[in-house]
Amino acid sequence: xxxxxxxxxxxxxxxxxxxxxxxxxxxxxxxxxxxxxxxxxxxxxxxxxxxxxxxxxxxxxxxxxxxxxxxxxxxxxxxxxxxxxxxxxxxxxxxxxxxxxxxxxxxxxxxxxxxxxxxxxxxxxxx
Numbered sequence: 863x864x865x866x867x868x869x870x871x872x873x874x875x876x877x878x879x880x881x882x883x884x885x886x887x888x889x890x891x892x893x894x895x896x897x898x899x900x901x902x903x904x905x906x907x908x909x910x911x912x913x914x915x916x917x918x919x920x921x922x923x924x925x926x927x928x929x930x931x932x933x934x935x936x937x938x939x940x941x942x943x944x945x946x947x948x949x950x951x952x953x954x955x956x957x958x959x960x961x962x963x964x965x966x967x968x969x970x971x972x973x974x975x976x977x978x979x980x981x982x983x984x985x986x987x988x989x
Contacts, residue, residue, distance in 0.1 A: 867981055868892045868910065872902030872928060873917040873944070878966070882915060885970045886977070899923025903931050911939065912981050917966075918945035929959035940980040944968055 869891050871882045876897075883893045894909060896902035900922040906914065914932060918925035929941050940961040957963060961980050964973060 866890065866892045867912040868894065869977070870894050870896065870902060870906055870909070870911045870914045872896045872899060872915065872920070872925075874898055874920045875917070878917070878944070881970065882973075885974055889974055889978075891977075899925065899928035902928055906932055907935065912984070913940045913942065913977060915942045915944060915977075918943060926956050926959065930956070933959060938984060940977075940984050942973075942977065942980070944973070 867890075869886055871879055871886075871893055872895075873879050873882070874897055879895045879897075883895060886893045894905055894911070896905050898920045899916070902914075902916065903923065914929075916925045916928050920928075923931075925943050925945060929943070932939065932941060941959060943960040943963045944966055945963075946966040962976055964976075
């Protein structure tokens with residue numbers, strides 16, 4: 863029996879959250895949303911997820927801080943960074959924390975395809 867995969871989406875932009883939720887739910891994923899890194903970490907710690915999508919620049923806790931905190935609890939979960947800060951030379955990203963890094967704006971269909979592949983890969987690694 864195929865189980866529904868659960869994805870945590872963390873972004874302070876409601877438009878991005880709505881777009882990702884809609885696209886992912888249309889593809890059969892269960893989506894839980896958080897409006898900042900701190901909220902995202904709380905939700906991560908109280909649920910079980912197959913993948914996390916996060917923005918970089920957010921109030922209370924940025925994407926690096928969130929990914930670092932998540933990695934303290936789960937070293938294997940795929941974490942996707944979606945951010946307009948990807949090419950900003952003043953922003954220091956720890957790319958080792960992320961399974962995939964994509965700039966905003968992003969192609970929703972490409973993102974969903976890559977998410978499916980990351981979940982497949984993580985399942986093979988865990989088996």
